Amino acid sequence: MITLEHVSKTYKVSKRDAGFKSAWKSFFHREYEYIHALDDVSFTIQDGEMVGYIGPNGAGKSSTIKILSGILIPDQGLCQINGITPWKNRIRHTRGIGVVFGQRTQLWWDVPVIDSFELLKEIYQIDTASYRQNLDRLTEMLDLAQLLRTPTRQLSLGQRMRCEVAASLLHNPGILFLDEPTIGLDAVSKLAVRDFILQLNKEQNTTVILTTHDMLDIEALTKRIILIGRGRVLLDGTIEDIRRGCDSTEEALAAFYQSHGI
């Protein structure tokens, strides 16, 4: 179970106007602005739930994922994931979670994918039997057989993303964080990733938290939606709560953002 209570995080950002004059000025006197990335965010997610975590750019989605995965410490608030506060016991916490950042890669660039997997086996101390079993299952579900012996740098984005997803699941985590996993993927790859996530949740009862800008991802995958804007939770409900009779979720969402001034 994941609980977040009154979590806030503020960043200090230096600002200046364009041009040489203000660059010179800011050398002596720097102006800062405080950005409330997260402002009193609370929610609870049960085991086995699939939740879409959405909001406009800069809403605080990535900050939340970083806090949940233990790499960012909030200024205030409590966070418990299966009884552990992520940033206080980072190493223990990371054994139980899988993370995919769609815009980054966790595979080692210059070696075949299988080498990265073997290394992850050691890093997560996965015993050989369950590693084999997981690898076979993931290879079949994500159609990786042709890719495992190729160096990561020579994979296409869609191929790489399938390998990234597999890499984050080798150690059988109970919770999976997906930060824009379908960004930049073609239709076929998108569908493959979506199907896989659905199947994973059904078979393994894995809790999935998904951030995305693609409303089709949300429609295909999640029942529950947490919508944040300017660091606050604006809606915690279902896709119907946003749609309210509109045909296009995309347009309904844009209208929702506008009505909240974000």
Add this chain to the structure above:
Amino acid sequence: MEYRKYTAFFRLQFSMGLQYRTAAFAGIVTQFVWGILEILMFRAFYQTDASGFPMTFAAASTYVWMQQAFLALFMPWMMDNEIFSNIRDGNVSYELCRPVDLYQMWFVKNLASRLARAVLRCMPILVVAAFLPYPYGMTAPADLTSFLLFLFTLMTGLAVTVAICMLIYISAFFTLSPDGIRMAALCVIEFLSGAVIPLPFLPDNMRKLISLLPFASMQNVPLRIYSCDLSGSSMQHAVCLQLIWLLLLVTAGRQLAVLALRKVTLQGG
């Protein structure tokens, strides 16, 4: 069991380092030319007045060849650019999402890539230098004990080098752009470690102070033990000092890493 993830990481990184054959070949050629130039320069000085120098010419030649052969172990500028870019663009997030200690992981990574480079490059240089005519070539080690001590201090010196580099990596968490610290530190370290000229060639007072600094625990100790310039009680002191500095630098680096991860925002969305 805990250590196995780091040995696995070492193996991967080491075998990755072995695949860059062209770079190794280019490195070997450069180091030959550099070694020859340096020895010719020393020859000119020694011909003027050999008694004015603290080492024999043969010992200086040996120092130069060993330095060129094991360059990859000790040169501070051979840093891992991937670590800097990971800190700068926030890719370090991924490493933090795993059950690993960042300091140990990066330490092992540096050890492995430096050793892989050295293994590829040292042999041709050592073999050729061994067959060069006396006093331009490399002399054999004096006895087995000093050879074993050489190997031991070679590894400790490597660890000290990596521990110093670690401080520079971690400073990148605080400064956004590590280039300034990096450039300044590298110039100073190169001079103070005896990479430009061997430390015994420096004026006495300066040398006494410099030999206490951590930088003297890098290549200075093993290379001078091999060429028998460092022996007896001064050698014992140097070895102890190496171990003390290693301990202090690693402790400092680990503390700094903890602080960095607590204070610093990870870059990028």
